[in-house]
Amino acid sequence: MALRYTFANQKGGVGKTTTVVNLAASMALWGFRTLVVDADPQCNATTSLGLDARALERSVYEVLVGGLPVRQAIVSTRWDGLDLLPSTPGLAGATVELNAEPAQERVGRLARVLAGVEGYDYVLVDSPPSLGVLTVNALVAAQGVVVPVQCEYLALEGLTQLTHTITLVQRALNPNLALRGVVMTMFDRRTTLANEVVSQVRKHFPKRVFESVIPRSVRLSEAPSYGEPGVVYAPRSQGAVAYLCLARELLVGDGHT
Amino acid sequence: MALRYTFANQKGGVGKTTTVVNLAASMALWGFRTLVVDADPQCNATTSLGLDARALERSVYEVLVGGLPVRQAIVSTRWDGLDLLPSTPGLAGATVELNAEPAQERVGRLARVLAGVEGYDYVLVDSPPSLGVLTVNALVAAQGVVVPVQCEYLALEGLTQLTHTITLVQRALNPNLALRGVVMTMFDRRTTLANEVVSQVRKHFPKRVFESVIPRSVRLSEAPSYGEPGVVYAPRSQGAVAYLCLARELLVGDGHT
Numbered sequence: 365m366a367l368r369y370t371f372a373n374q375k376g377g378v379g380k381t382t383t384v385v386n387l388a389a390s391m392a393l394w395g396f397r398t399l400v401v402d403a404d405p406q407c408n409a410t411t412s413l414g415l416d417a418r419a420l421e422r423s424v425y426e427v428l429v430g431g432l433p434v435r436q437a438i439v440s441t442r443w444d445g446l447d448l449l450p451s452t453p454g455l456a457g458a459t460v461e462l463n464a465e466p467a468q469e470r471v472g473r474l475a476r477v478l479a480g481v482e483g484y485d486y487v488l489v490d491s492p493p494s495l496g497v498l499t500v501n502a503l504v505a506a507q508g509v510v511v512p513v514q515c516e517y518l519a520l521e522g523l524t525q526l527t528h529t530i531t532l533v534q535r536a537l538n539p540n541l542a543l544r545g546v547v548m549t550m551f552d553r554r555t556t557l558a559n560e561v562v563s564q565v566r567k568h569f570p571k572r573v574f575e576s577v578i579p580r581s582v583r584l585s586e587a588p589s590y591g592e593p594g595v596v597y598a599p600r601s602q603g604a605v606a607y608l609c610l611a612r613e614l615l616v617g618d619g620h621t
Numbered sequence: 622m623a624l625r626y627t628f629a630n631q632k633g634g635v636g637k638t639t640t641v642v643n644l645a646a647s648m649a650l651w652g653f654r655t656l657v658v659d660a661d662p663q664c665n666a667t668t669s670l671g672l673d674a675r676a677l678e679r680s681v682y683e684v685l686v687g688g689l690p691v692r693q694a695i696v697s698t699r700w701d702g703l704d705l706l707p708s709t710p711g712l713a714g715a716t717v718e719l720n721a722e723p724a725q726e727r728v729g730r731l732a733r734v735l736a737g738v739e740g741y742d743y744v745l746v747d748s749p750p751s752l753g754v755l756t757v758n759a760l761v762a763a764q765g766v767v768v769p770v771q772c773e774y775l776a777l778e779g780l781t782q783l784t785h786t787i788t789l790v791q792r793a794l795n796p797n798l799a800l801r802g803v804v805m806t807m808f809d810r811r812t813t814l815a816n817e818v819v820s821q822v823r824k825h826f827p828k829r830v831f832e833s834v835i836p837r838s839v840r841l842s843e844a845p846s847y848g849e850p851g852v853v854y855a856p857r858s859q860g861a862v863a864y865l866c867l868a869r870e871l872l873v874g875d876g877h878t
């Protein structure tokens with residue numbers, strides 16, 4: 365049974381997609397069969413893995429709302445052991461359609477869908493920058509939530525709301541959900557602000573912040589334009605190496621050696 | 622009658638809040654009476670203007686959903702001529718409440734509220750990173766939409782969806798809505814990627830991209846931790862000067878000399 369992790373933070377642009385894509389690619393490189401679920405209508409994870417969201421006929425939308433068996437929407441990527449349940453811009457419509465469902469279905473649909481998926485060691489879910497129905501579905505479907513936090517002052521603000529939402533989901537919808545960890549992203553060691561943010565977050569989430577801190581690295585932001593994860597596009601770059609270390613830290617923490 | 626501009630882009634972290642706050646502060650510095658409306662439950666614009674969202678009893682939420690007269694929720698900031706209609710984390714609940722209203726009210730509530738506001742030259746609305754009911758309200762309430770676009774590859778992806786949503790709003794809800802302009806943000810001149818993104822966006826939106834390009838500047842991201850706009854906190858910094866130039870460009874374009 366796969367370990368299912370959701371990457372969530374309603375603050376925009378903090379590195380959710382970049383973290384999902386680079387962790388998944390690192391895991392696949394080391395032989396872990398990995399499925400990325402793109403639950404964001406922006407389709408950034410789909411594009412970052414080299415696929416054209418507009419060209420795909422089946423996506424997580426048809427699975428969530430149209431009842432399509434999930435196996436029929438999953439596609440393989442260029443990399444062995446790395447598959448994708450792609451998104452589509454039309455997923456934005458799912459919010460309205462899911463909200464019309466009875467409560468249990470409204471938030472539990474993705475969990476029901478992913479329960480039927482076999483043959484993976486890891487399932488990593490990318491979510492949109494909101495605490496709406498798609499993100500709640502992703503939290504209900506997961507055993508752990510990983511929170512990317514940008515090393516910026518404004519990124520601190522939303523952490524209280526996010527932990528509040530996680531607690532609500534744990535109490536009412538998914539008692540198994542654990543905070544798997546916080547990843548500090550876009551760290552710029554030249555600024556005191558970044559150092560201050562890291563120490564504040566470590567205080568706020570004692571023992572929960574991954575040791576591997578992801579530096580700001582242009583290579584990581586260039587990689588999606590080539591449809592490749594940073595760890596493939598520029599494996600010796602600072603950003604890629606940091607993600608490989610993070611992947612190793614996560615895998616060791618999960619009991620893999 | 623004030624000119625009402627909404628700052629929208631569903632891509633997260635592209636500089637919507639930073640642009641609203643710095644343009645508003647620049648306008649107030651030059652004597653234009655300006656109101657910032659924080660329509661994002663993250664409350665980043667409220668914090669960036671030195672106010673504590675959790676300490677305020679009245680916000681845009683009570684106005685939108687609770688029928689509070691807007692005058693009673695507007696607060697002044699430390700700077701003359703710059704007022705704020707603050708947000709609150711509870712605004713996230715407005716999505717559910719507004720969705721329960723009949724269609725016209727659901728999307729037209731903010732427009733109705735702002736029609737009753739007098740005494741300002743400009744009203745600038747900050748919106749959340751989504752195309753949901755709060756952003757649609759903001760688009761219906763505005764005469765112009767300003768689109769901040771980060772100089773990153775992934776930021777290009779969402780532009781088609783955004784222009785599609787703007788067109789829908791123009792056709793069905795607000796025929797007066799115009800694309801006032803696109804602002805390129807977080808430009809890093811050392812990277813070829815940034816230059817490529819700017820030229821792609823200029824091709825996509827001919828004559829609509831503001832000349833003033835906002836560079837990546839640490840001072841801009843430090844300013845919110847002091848509760849001040851960048852143009853006040855570090856007025857001679859690259860980022861602040863770029864926003865002052867952008868404000869001037871916008872004001873001149875609106876016929877002010």
Ligand SMILES: Nc1ncnc2c1ncn2[C@@H]1O[C@H](COP(=O)(O)OP(=O)(O)OP(=O)(O)O)[C@@H](O)[C@H]1O
Binds near residue numbers: 379383581631
């Ligand atoms: N460590 C990094 N260094 C430099 N650029 C980065 C880094 N991580 C991400 N980026 C870039 O910053 C932007 C935001 O990252 P990303 O899209 O992964 O964030 P997100 O949280 O998924 O955004 P959204 O909230 O819109 O879903 C992207 O253009 C990405 O390429």
Ligand SMILES: Nc1ncnc2c1ncn2[C@@H]1O[C@H](COP(=O)(O)OP(=O)(O)OP(=O)(O)O)[C@@H](O)[C@H]1O
Binds near residue numbers: 519
């Ligand atoms: N030109 C800039 N240079 C450096 N940092 C910047 C710049 N503009 C914004 N920032 C910082 O980048 C982060 C994202 O900017 P901001 O919060 O304004 O974007 P946003 O689009 O409003 O985000 P959201 O989608 O979450 O509402 C913030 O931490 C901000 O301080």
Ligand SMILES: [Mg+2]
Binds near residue numbers: 380382404490491492
């Ligand atoms: Mg993303």
Ligand SMILES: [Mg+2]
Binds near residue numbers: 638639661665
């Ligand atoms: Mg914002």
